[in-house]
Amino acid sequence: MSGDPIPMTDAAATPPATSAAGPATGQGSAAGPVVRIQGVDKTFSRGGRVVTKALEAIDLDVAQGEFISLIGPSGCGKSTLLRIVGDLTSPSAGTVNVNGKTAQQARRDRDYGMVFQAPVLFDWRTVEDNVKLPLEILGWDGPRRTARAREMLELVELSDFLQHHPYQLSGGMQQRVAIARALAFAPAILLMDEPFGALDEMTRERMNSEVLRIWQQTGTTILFVTHSIPEAVFLSSRVVVMSARPGRITRIVDVDLSQPRTEDTRESRRYFELVTEVREALRAGGDDLDDAGTVNGTASFGRTTVEGAAG
Numbered sequence: 001m002s003g004d005p006i007p008m009t010d011a012a013a014t015p016p017a018t019s020a021a022g023p024a025t026g027q028g029s030a031a032g033p034v035v036r037i038q039g040v041d042k043t044f045s046r047g048g049r050v051v052t053k054a055l056e057a058i059d060l061d062v063a064q065g066e067f068i069s070l071i072g073p074s075g076c077g078k079s080t081l082l083r084i085v086g087d088l089t090s091p092s093a094g095t096v097n098v099n100g101k102t103a104q105q106a107r108r109d110r111d112y113g114m115v116f117q118a119p120v121l122f123d124w125r126t127v128e129d130n131v132k133l134p135l136e137i138l139g140w141d142g143p144r145r146t147a148r149a150r151e152m153l154e155l156v157e158l159s160d161f162l163q164h165h166p167y168q169l170s171g172g173m174q175q176r177v178a179i180a181r182a183l184a185f186a187p188a189i190l191l192m193d194e195p196f197g198a199l200d201e202m203t204r205e206r207m208n209s210e211v212l213r214i215w216q217q218t219g220t221t222i223l224f225v226t227h228s229i230p231e232a233v234f235l236s237s238r239v240v241v242m243s244a245r246p247g248r249i250t251r252i253v254d255v256d257l258s259q260p261r262t263e264d265t266r267e268s269r270r271y272f273e274l275v276t277e278v279r280e281a282l283r284a285g286g287d288d289l290d291d292a293g294t295v296n297g298t299a300s301f302g303r304t305t306v307e308g309a310a311g
């Protein structure tokens with residue numbers, strides 16, 4: 001969408017710098033976690049004065065192929081944590097290792113694909129050309145770019161829309177283009193920040209199934225931020241529950257629902273139990289999702305704009 005704030009979401013379109021496009025699996029040290037977060041704090045300061053303590057003492061290991069959701073009240077630092085992992089901002093204390101490297105090195109090595117709430121697509125480019133963009137800057141030759149873009153668009157079931165422009169697509173379709181683009185260079189880790197937050201409930205559920213299917217086909221590791229308890233439970237292998245500011249991890253819920261997850265999953269008793277468990281963990285963390293619609297006076301859907309200014 002041409003009117004979207006570019007800065008924050010720009011990372012989604014950042015071209016990969018290497019030509020690595022092998023399978024998303026098998027990266028990093030054999031047995032070590034893909035992402036290791038240790039003792040991470042984040043404070044935002046203005047004029048040398050601490051304005052916001054956003055994150056406190058975050059420790060988290062993410063194994064190869066996991067699907068991790070971060071959930072917590074608005075403003076608890078979910079996006080900040082994802083941005084720290086993706087090296088879009090640095091922690092005030094603590095370390096992040098990705099595939100045994102610093103986050104900065106991992107970003108240089110294009111270990112990340114990123115998808116944000118507003119898909120930043122270029123309206124003057126066709127769907128196919130949007131997906132090709134990172135590959136273009138990578139220096140892939142024409143036929144290889146075309147083959148890869150088409151393969152990715154088939155994966156998100158948009159083969160019939162190659163020559164359309166983004167403004168001709170629904171919100172859900174646009175988000176699928178953004179996902180196809182993020183996956184085009186086979187990143188080891190997919191960072192997704194409320195990618196379906198702006199979609200209606202039905203579309204969101206379909207997108208959930210879609211992202212699970214892609215996750216299973218590609219074997220990529222996913223870190224997914226969401227406001228939605230059902231979404232977190234449906235998608236994840238583990239749900240990381242965060243408290244209100246300063247964001248701390250208060251609970252990690254193992255989601256032992258069988259794979260693949262289907263519409264029946266949403267009606268299973270275990271699913272309801274887990275949804276309740278996550279909801280209670282959120283309450284115990286001192287806030288309720290419904291109480292926290294705004295951050296610093298900015299409606300949560302507008303937060304990409306706030307984050308766009310983030311250093």
Ligand SMILES: Nc1ncnc2c1ncn2[C@@H]1O[C@H](COP(=O)(O)OP(=O)(O)O)[C@@H](O)[C@H]1O
Nearest residue numbers: 044052054074075076077078079080296310311
């Ligand atoms: N660049 C920034 N400058 C100052 N404060 C920020 C910045 N980015 C985020 N914050 C603050 O840090 C806290 C966590 O924000 P965020 O990570 O966006 O929360 P969430 O994604 O969980 O809603 C909020 O209080 C927010 O206002």
Ligand SMILES: [Mg+2]
Nearest residue numbers: 078079080303
């Ligand atoms: Mg956020």
